[in-house]
Amino acid sequence: MENNLKKVDIIFEIDDKCTPLDVVVKTLKRPADEIILDLIDSGLKGRGGAGFPTGLKWKFARNEDSDVKYVICNADEGEPGTFKDREILDRVPEKIFTGMAICGYVVGAKEGYIYLRGEYNFLLKPLTKKLEEYNLFLKKNNIDFNIYLKSGSGAYVCGEESALFESMEGKRGEPRNKPPYPTVAGYNSKPTVINNVETLVYTTMICRIGPEKFRELGTKDSRGSKVFSVSGDTPVPGIYELELGMPLHEFVNEFGDGDVKAVQVGGASGHCVPRKKFNDTIIGFEGIPTGGSMMIFNSSRSMYNVLHDYLEFFAEESCGQCTPCRVGCQQLLKGIEAVKKGERSPAYLDDLKKLTGTMKIAAKCGLGQSVGNPFNSIIDNFREEIIY
Amino acid sequence: MLTTEALVKELVEKNGKTRNSLMPVLQGIVQKEHYLSEEALLSVARELDLSAADVYGTASFYTFLDTVPRGKNIIRVCKTITCHMKGKDEVIKVLSNALKVKVGETTHDKKFTLLTANCLGWCHKGPVMLVNDEIYPDLTPQKALEIIEEYAKEEKKA
Structure with a gap:
């Protein structure tokens, strides 16, 4: 069978001629409204799973009238089968910091926080060091933005944005009623933009490559690419950046072990797709959206156990x-x-x-x-x- | 070693005397003392000017903020589906036999606590376990055993 699965290299790509540091300096010279328009044009939707348009989120926060606003990076990656954010945090943290700094400039926030899940505490040390260097760089370039690191303590629900704020405020991680939404009243009840790790990296990259290049990828409803965490019964488990909007059967042809019975798309909270539906299932916002978790089960697995x-x-x-x-x-x-x-x-x-x-x-x-x-x-x- | 009270004071000093500091303060105590004793919780309540119930309420919510005594080394074996499929049961069994404890228990010498955890985010390299903050992917029962033996040796040296 022909395979059209398109592998993409945006998230982890390293370009020495245009580093994340160059991107932040260049982008902050542009008018904030223009950056928002670019993001809206790009069609970027949140990569944590919920898929809210990122440009709009930033716009809402920008329009709020408040002296204090926050930018938060949701690194509480807890969905079973998802491990892409850990890899991003480990390999290209400066791209995340840059996305946060650009967001801070756009919405008018001076403080950013990364909420890292407790299970990833081994990343605290390297991230702290890289953050110190990055914050110093911002200061040297007269950019009034500082990023701090906060650690979670092993609660899946804290990946829910309002529960995450509660946790940062020293409380039980219990989700709040909505509205108000975070862009109106988030952390410390102030306007807050909270984005997934991967989303922030895409904002950095859209500022670098332009919205058109991003739009070219994917489909009408699912622009761009996405990092997938592939696990289970596959000979090649790991992290892959793929174009959105792919039919599931193409994914299975590439990653399956030849005996695939079902794929759980989107983690434990996602959907289980059986073999008979592989052909007419699209991975994207028009089909089954996912935060990136793709767990493959072959015919030896009991779905009761799953x-x-x-x-x-x-x-x-x-x-x-x-x-x-x-x-x-x-x-x-x-x-x-x-x-x-x-x-x-x-x-x-x-x-x-x-x-x-x-x-x-x-x-x-x-x-x-x-x-x-x-x-x-x-x-x-x-x-x-x-x-x- | 610092007394619990001194440790709490030091952590509050470092993080600031506000409710927002509660998590980092509790995390700091667990790092040093492996769990939150009643004494520690009361001391935090005093220092941050919160009710003891508020402090306990927050602490008891989080899996990593234990309020029962734990060993010096906390082993958390991932039990979620892909690690399950790749053989976490065998890893738990061999650790349980070697340490002579069941999941959830602490060894008599207070050196090890054996726990399971929900998805640790290493599904492509399961089975996997955390020992304190260190991650050990691609485990086999044999490998898990060797890792724990290393920790036991370190204990003897220290």
């Missing part, structure tokens, strides 16, 4: 604040165990599916709302494996 693993994960990581999520996650887990043991009839699975519907509308944040994604896609496609 779902059980995910539900155990959610039951543990639910912050417990709202009832639909706290109780829902536990009941889903107990429910599939009961069906497996024969204590409940297979029809009980349909009741559990209804419960995920309730969670979707009643849970406070994305965690509880998205548990139905893996649950329903696995139950619908591999029902017999859950029952027998």
Whole structure:
């Protein structure tokens, strides 16, 4: 079969003639509104998973009237199957810092924070050193922006932006009600831009290569490229930057082991796509969006074990604040165990599916709302494996 | 070694006497004392002028901010799906046998605590474990054992 999968080299590319330091100095000479227009033109959407247009986010924060604003880099990469941000933080941190500094200039913020998950504490030392050098560079160039490093302590839900602010404010990482959105009231209740690690790097690169080059990649609804974390039953696990909008079957041809049964797109909170749907599934905002996690399962894997693993994960990581999520996650887990043991009839699975519907509308944040994604896609496609 | 109270004072001094400093202060204590004792939590509450319940509430939320005694070396084996598929159970089994503890327990000599963790972000190199802040990818049961033996040796030297 022909393979059109396009590999891209933007995120990790190193150009000695135009370093991230050059980019920040050059870009900050341009009018802020022009930078926002470029970002909007580029079509860049958030790479953490939610996919909010980055240019608009910056514009909203810029339009807020406040003496104090913040830029936050969300490096609380906790979605199972995702490890691209760690690699970016390790290999091209200056590109992240530059994205933050440009954002600070555009929205009028003087402080930036990187919230690094506790599981990546081994990166604290090298990042601190590189940050010191970078902050010094900004100071020497009279750029009034300083970046600080904050560390998480092992809570998946803190990747949710408002929970992350709570954590930075010294509280339990419990998501807030929205609105107000972060661009209005985020960290310390001040206007805040919070972007994923990868998104910030793309802003740096769009400032360097121009929005047109970025737009050329991808599709109408999913512009540009994206870093994918590929794991599971694949001979070539690792990190790959690929053009968005690819059909899943092309991805499987490239990365599968020849015996692929299903791909979990978007991590534990994403969707499970069975083999029969590979041909008509697009990876992108018009199909299945993803923060980059692609977990491949071959025919030797039990999808009951996969779902059980995910539900155990959610039951543990639910912050417990709202009832639909706290109780829902536990009941889903107990429910599939009961069906497996024969204590409940297979029809009980349909009741559990209804419960995920309730969670979707009643849970406070994305965690509880998205548990139905893996649950329903696995139950619908591999029902017999859950029952027998 | 600093007393807990002195340590808390030092951390509050360094991070600032505000609620926003609570996480770095608690993290600093865990780094030195491996868990948050009642004494430490009360001392933080006093120094940051917060209620003890507030401090405990925050601490108990986070997996890495333990409020029960832990060993000097905390082992966290990733248990999420890809590490599961690549054999984390065998790694846990061999560590559990060698240390003579179950998951969640601490050795009698307080040198090691064996825990599991949710996705550590190394799915392409599983199974994987953290020992304190150090990461060990591409594990086999044998490799995991050797790593722990190294830590035990370091202990003897120290």
